[in-house]
Amino acid sequence: MSTQQRRERERAQRHDLILKTARTLAESEGWDAVTTRRLADEIEYSQPVLYSHFAGKDAIVAAVALEGFTELAARLRAATPADEPRATLEGLARAYLAFAEENPALYDAMFTMAVDLPFGQDDTPEPLRAGFQALLSGVARFAGRGDPEILTEVVWSALHGLIALSRAGRLPPAGREARLALLLDRLGAVH
């Protein structure tokens, strides 16, 4: 009985090793470098073991993305709310932008690659729900008469848009703070 427990523990460790390696590799050399061969090589196992843990490469990316949502949610919860609406939103926005900037590959996995992570449905994975909830509970503080969910979705969209366009080289880096200030002015006021 105990040997089986040890095996399961070792399997769990290898499971985490795969995810950790995939993430590290993606962050340092980009997702293109994360091939099944390269990944197998890094963890010092052969390719087929990957498929005993995950259904395929997409599933690995999706699992990494889920980790990302958990971390993002934690970052957003750690953004301490201020007294004023605008300052509260600023804290959330800066936490969100910092997360995306510090973990570009992870953010890509969450929003650009892992398209088939359902959201806003019954079978939405818990980490995704937690991520939205963390943003929502912050935004709800200054939603005023409006629907806090709608406001949260718009805030989220705007932040994601800033990141996506910046990353694609469509927005000049110089105007970063000015764009954020404008966004906070417009969305951080109680209506």
Added chain:
Amino acid sequence: MSTQQRRERERAQRHDLILKTARTLAESEGWDAVTTRRLADEIEYSQPVLYSHFAGKDAIVAAVALEGFTELAARLRAATPADEPRATLEGLARAYLAFAEENPALYDAMFTMAVDLPFGQDDTPEPLRAGFQALLSGVARFAGRGDPEILTEVVWSALHGLIALSRAGRLPPAGREARLALLLDRLGAVH
């Protein structure tokens, strides 16, 4: 002399045929279906001819994306400005969203795939410049005291964010109009 002109004309036609076929195929079956073999098959030539027109598959996607920017610019210019700021922004926003909705694969090529189309730099291709300019000239009408470029960038980011998150299934379709209304309220007011 005339035979060379005919050849150049034929080459140009085939050039356009490749782009048209790639775009149609992408729009109907997704970019995954656009392989060099499939594309060669559709235009009834062999693979290597593709490489006599474009440096590689990425270059084909980039060329399709450029077409997209030209069309998007036209759509935005066609959005007739209204007297009120909010209505003007609404026209632009609806034109932008409609374009993205009607040409999902094209929009993907423009913003998700063709990452190496430089922007905001000296060597920015003309269609990209035109696209931003079309949005800018509309937004500038109600920029108020603020920097119209910054406002344009934020508007653009917000719209792109809405599209990107919606497409990834991250935003419930039901709230579409509500999100747009909120966005117009906040960004379409003169400050």
Added chain:
DNA sequence: CTAGAATTTCTAGCAACGCTAGCCTAACGC
């Protein structure tokens, strides 16, 4: 009209990708 030259197009194949069948080894339970 024909022979040689030049250009264009195709056939065939390379390396790398995600993924899998089937053998082989090693650990386990009795």
Added chain:
DNA sequence: GCGTTAGGCTAGCGTTGCTAGAAATTCTAG
């Protein structure tokens, strides 16, 4: 200590983007 079983590995399939070199076509000139 031995048969059984679980797990990992080798080898290979089909597909991808891309390219070298042969084949075919078109043009030029006598």
